Amino acid sequence: MTFLLRLLRLCADSLSIPLLAPVKHRALVRMLVQREIASRTSGTALGRLWPLLQPALQILGFWFLFAVVYDMRNVRGPGFAQYMLLSMLPWLCFSEVLVRATGLFREFSPLFTRSRFPLEVLPTMALVMPMLVYTPVLVLTAMWLLGLVAALKAVVVIPLLLVWTLPLVLLCAVAGLFVRDFGQALPFVLTLLMYLTPILYFPDMLPAGMRIWLWLNPMSDWMLLIHAWLNGGVLPLESVARLLALWLLLLVPCWLWFRRTELHVRELL
Amino acid sequence: MVDSGFGNKVISLIGVGKSYRSYTRDIDRALEILTGKVRHYQYDALQPLSLQVAKGEVIGVVGKNGAGKSTLLKLLAGTLQPSSGQLEINGRVSAILELGASFHPEMTGHDNVYLTCAIQGLSRQETAAAYEAIVNFAGIGEFMQRPVKTYSSGMVMRLAFAIATHVDPDILIIDEALSVGDGVFARRSFDRIMEFRQAGKTIFFCSHSLYQVEALCDRVLWLDGGRVRAEGAPAKVITAYGDFLQQESAIVQPPLVTATATATATATATATAEAEAEAASTATTVATPVAAQAVPRVMAVKVRVDGTEARVHAVQSGKSRIEVEVRFLSVAALPVPSVGLVILGGDGRYVASMGTVNDGIALRAGADLTGSVMVTLPDFPLLKGCYVIEVYLLCEQGLHIYERVRQVAELNVEQRGLELGIVTLPHQWQVL
Numbered sequence: 001m002t003f004l005l006r007l008l009r010l011c012a013d014s015l016s017i018p019l020l021a022p023v024k025h026r027a028l029v030r031m032l033v034q035r036e037i038a039s040r041t042s043g044t045a046l047g048r049l050w051p052l053l054q055p056a057l058q059i060l061g062f063w064f065l066f067a068v069v070y071d072m073r074n075v076r077g078p079g080f081a082q083y084m085l086l087s088m089l090p091w092l093c094f095s096e097v098l099v100r101a102t103g104l105f106r107e108f109s110p111l112f113t114r115s116r117f118p119l120e121v122l123p124t125m126a127l128v129m130p131m132l133v134y135t136p137v138l139v140l141t142a143m144w145l146l147g148l149v150a151a152l153k154a155v156v157v158i159p160l161l162l163v164w165t166l167p168l169v170l171l172c173a174v175a176g177l178f179v180r181d182f183g184q185a186l187p188f189v190l191t192l193l194m195y196l197t198p199i200l201y202f203p204d205m206l207p208a209g210m211r212i213w214l215w216l217n218p219m220s221d222w223m224l225l226i227h228a229w230l231n232g233g234v235l236p237l238e239s240v241a242r243l244l245a246l247w248l249l250l251l252v253p254c255w256l257w258f259r260r261t262e263l264h265v266r267e268l269l
Numbered sequence: 270m271v272d273s274g275f276g277n278k279v280i281s282l283i284g285v286g287k288s289y290r291s292y293t294r295d296i297d298r299a300l301e302i303l304t305g306k307v308r309h310y311q312y313d314a315l316q317p318l319s320l321q322v323a324k325g326e327v328i329g330v331v332g333k334n335g336a337g338k339s340t341l342l343k344l345l346a347g348t349l350q351p352s353s354g355q356l357e358i359n360g361r362v363s364a365i366l367e368l369g370a371s372f373h374p375e376m377t378g379h380d381n382v383y384l385t386c387a388i389q390g391l392s393r394q395e396t397a398a399a400y401e402a403i404v405n406f407a408g409i410g411e412f413m414q415r416p417v418k419t420y421s422s423g424m425v426m427r428l429a430f431a432i433a434t435h436v437d438p439d440i441l442i443i444d445e446a447l448s449v450g451d452g453v454f455a456r457r458s459f460d461r462i463m464e465f466r467q468a469g470k471t472i473f474f475c476s477h478s479l480y481q482v483e484a485l486c487d488r489v490l491w492l493d494g495g496r497v498r499a500e501g502a503p504a505k506v507i508t509a510y511g512d513f514l515q516q517e518s519a520i521v522q523p524p525l526v527t528a529t530a531t532a533t534a535t536a537t538a539t540a541t542a543e544a545e546a547e548a549a550s551t552a553t554t555v556a557t558p559v560a561a562q563a564v565p566r567v568m569a570v571k572v573r574v575d576g577t578e579a580r581v582h583a584v585q586s587g588k589s590r591i592e593v594e595v596r597f598l599s600v601a602a603l604p605v606p607s608v609g610l611v612i613l614g615g616d617g618r619y620v621a622s623m624g625t626v627n628d629g630i631a632l633r634a635g636a637d638l639t640g641s642v643m644v645t646l647p648d649f650p651l652l653k654g655c656y657v658i659e660v661y662l663l664c665e666q667g668l669h670i671y672e673r674v675r676q677v678a679e680l681n682v683e684q685r686g687l688e689l690g691i692v693t694l695p696h697q698w699q700v701l
Contacts, residue, residue, distance in 0.1 A: 025387075027383075027396070028384075030387070031384040031387045035373045035375075035376055038373060038375040038376045038380075039375055110370060110371070111371055111388065113348060114366070114371065115348065115364075115371050115389075116346060116348065116362065116388065116389065116390075117371075117388050174299065175299070178295050178299035179299060180295065257302060261302060262350065263350050266348060267289055
């Protein structure tokens with residue numbers, strides 16, 4: 001009975017503490033976002049425009065490559081360039097968050113080793129800036145490619161994706177702290193995962209023998225969901241259920257690992 | 270554990286200990302967290318400690334380097350977590366440990382105030398309410414919209430101190446320095462901490478300056494090797510700690526002690542001197558020249574031996590009359606300062622000291638704000654040896670040091686008799 005109560009409490013904490021941290025510490029999160037913007041844009045001519053310009057220019061580059069150079073606008077139907085661009089933005093956001101998470105503890109160590117800093121804010125800090133950057137870029141891209149309705153729908157895509165990414169952020173933050181090789185290997189793993197995710201191709205373009213990857217790779221579910229949502233299609237409930245189950249399954253152990261790390265992290269850094 | 274006898278309890282430590290873990294490989298730490306299987310070597314920085322602190326208490330922490338003082342302060346400040354025991358703190362804690370550590374160089378002073386206050390848990394409204402007081406105290410209003418990277422180190426320290434003491438803390442944690450900066454700000458920061466004391470805030474004060482610890486604290490905790498060696502009334506604990514330092518010094522420096530060890534009266538003073546010397550090397554105010562700051566300063570010191578003024582004197586033990594005259598410049602906005610005098614042995618030990626506050630002498634300053642005081646040492650009682658005189662100009666309470674004038678005179682004492690030690694005590698022989 002005690003074990004069950006403890007488990008229930010742990011589950012409740014795992015859901016509430018990291019998700020409510022940005023609300024509870026909103027003044028701190030706001031100042032830390034300002035701090036990050038100052039770090040990234042100080043001394044530049046375009047200043048605060050740069051965080052937004054970077055993904056936007058990347059997308060323009062992809063569009064130029066695939067739509068103009070390869071002339072793939074009409075390959076397998078008129079929507080390939082749209083599909084690729086609207087898949088690529090969430091993926092860029094997802095991979096940027098995870099790569100940053102591996103160095104999260106080291107990045108904020110000057111704050112939490114010298115002042116009474118709430119560590120539960122750290123996962124938020126990995127998520128909030130990409131959310132602020134990629135959400136408007138995705139909305140503008142959806143507006144450009146699909147129109148106003150899709151643009152309005154696009155507002156929720158990045159925030160939902162990032163909330164789902166939270167357990168992976170916790171995992172990467174701890175793994176990146178203790179196993180330096182993890183941070184080095186992750187970009188390669190993410191590149192590999194990108195090729196296994198239907199971003200640069202439609203899902204049905206994958207050879208039949210490899211379709212199992214679509215089922216095993218949760219990012220494939222995300223791509224299905226995003227395109228169904230933006231294009232007004234039927235939401236694949238199986239994908240929703242699978243993503244939700246995986247999120248719940250990962251969140252508790254990842255949060256527990258993160259909390260257990262707290263005792264060590266102030267000594268280590 | 271000693272119960273404080275004060276009213277409301279604000280800090281409660283029950284068996285609180287801190288161990289640092291050492292791992293052969295980084296991954297062992299991750300594996301230990303995952304599996305629960307111990308893979309570390311352990312070093313105990315602080316043995317389980319129980320302590321109850323009431324609201325308004327001023328607790329001093331003394332101990333040698335590595336005794337666990339900083340670990341204890343970091344546990345209280347929340348930058349470390351205890352490895353064992355229960356630590357409860359009721360109230361907002363502000364720590365003067367690493368001033369300006371949370372500042373970001375690219376952000377303006379204004380934004381850094383909001384960032385630091387947010388880390389302390391203040392809302393934007395609370396920060397906005399305190400902002401003007403912070404800026405006024407720091408005295409750098411015109412720089413607040415500029416990036417902190419353009420500030421001098423003194424300005425950073427002033428702003429950080431202003432924030433730490435204006436977030437309305439219930440508990441103030443001070444590591445070593447009772448004042449920061451120099452000149453006017455040093456005095457203001459010292460006064461600010463004294464205001465906290467008078468306002469009944471709880472203060473945890475860790476210092477090598479045993480004089481200040483004894484003068485300010487209600488209770489003193491002596492840590493040694495991570496354990497509580499003694500706890501209780503300042504006079505009792507400081508005396509015991511001084512004796513301990515003297516014994517340590519005797520072990521480390523046997524030849525020196527062989528030459529002078531007969532003077533048991535100086536045992537505590539010697540230990541204090543070493544601790545004060547260590548404090549002088551870390552505290553910012555002690556040896557800092559005051560220059561043109563608007564704080565009281567020493568204008569001239571004259572040392573006369575048997576009417577002759579010089580810097581190096583030949584002194585006859587038990588006969589010479591020594592006069593030390595100190596002329597100082599006061600400041601209209603501040604109370605008239607006090608003066609202290611210290612006689613050090615050739616090896617740097619404090620042999621004797623005297624101060625106007627301790628002796629109940631109130632100094633006066635004239636219309637031109639200058640004042641003078643002279644102390645006379647008739648029939649100089651120290652035995653043969655080389656001694657040095659130092660003069661201190663202190664605040665009216667005799668706690669905050671405005672200026673320290675080193676080696677104002679060197680006394681080469683000669684004696685006729687064969688007495689041993691360093692001082693002749695008043696005595697009478699009676700043949701029975």
